[in-house]
Amino acid sequence: VGRQPLGHFVGPLAGHRAVVRVVDPPEIEVPAPWLVMLDRGPYDLSGELELLAGHAIDVLVTKDSGGSYTWPKMAAADQLGVPVVVVRRRAEVDGVETVPDAAAALAWVVSSSAVS
Template sequence: MSSACVLVLGGTAEARDLAAALDRAGVSVVSSLAGRVARPRLPAGEVRIGGFGGPAGLARWLAERGVAAVVDATHPFAERISASAAQACPAAGVPLLRLERPGWSEAPGDCWHWVDDLSHAAELVPRLGRRVLLTTGRQGLAAFAVVRSAWFLVRCVDPPDPPLPPRHELLLDRGPYLLENELALMDGKQIDLLVTKDSGGAHTQPKLDAARRRGLPVIVVRRPPRLDVPAVSSVAGALSWLRETVHAG
């Protein structure tokens, strides 16, 4: 196997699966985690936690480590590190691939309302519901602090920083989730509106299935614009690209 080092910008299930596959193949893999989750699920291989110091810092790190390729497998809404990688990799002469899971698609029976950002989601809440399951993560919750007409069940992995909605309950939990549990949660808390980001993936899909079952409206925040870098939607596709690009795996 190639001794080339591959940097995986991670934190997602896809990033962990890719790191595991590379590690099994004998490829030197470094996974970079942002450090925003207190107890992250660690991938196989070497793990680096924390930022690089912007595009220039990342470019220097790539050169110092002799990295042969970078796979950006971060969350679809992790805009800062993706933008940094898109600048740093060309500067360092290192190939870059974006591994991004497909977004969710509406199904018959869905009542989705698409918005461009969290502020627009917050503006729409009073028109659609009074008891809201808010699953947009712990960052950006300040956008909902102005909403006084609704009660929020705020679900995230780690405790969020204030400000938070005036009327809320905090639920610290981590997927994957099960449909029956999501239905029980919505019924027990009398949820009449779901707010989420278009994160995609099977681990959190059940909340959308539960909302469809209960006929609930869903506010969905669109993904940020995709950067102009090569992209695949599966770990298999990333492995194929790495084999062709740096003969890794």
């Protein structure tokens, strides 16, 4: 789910083993039973199968990133019979414009700067 929302999981899972794969180090103190893996995708199916099986992962929690990076781990979980919990993105807020990618964000910033 990324390093930022990890704090939401500490209370209920602090005493349980967890494998946490994030790009940047967590900003919270991670419970002792947790294994933090700093890594950046993209990932492939064989690597995800190895990760899930090698760490005996029995539940996969992942965010709905809206991209293709999630699919190899989803396929691996499916092959291994591992249940998956997908954390949805926040609902859009009325009056707050969103864009689908970095190029659109740049275009929005440039057009907003010209208006100001």
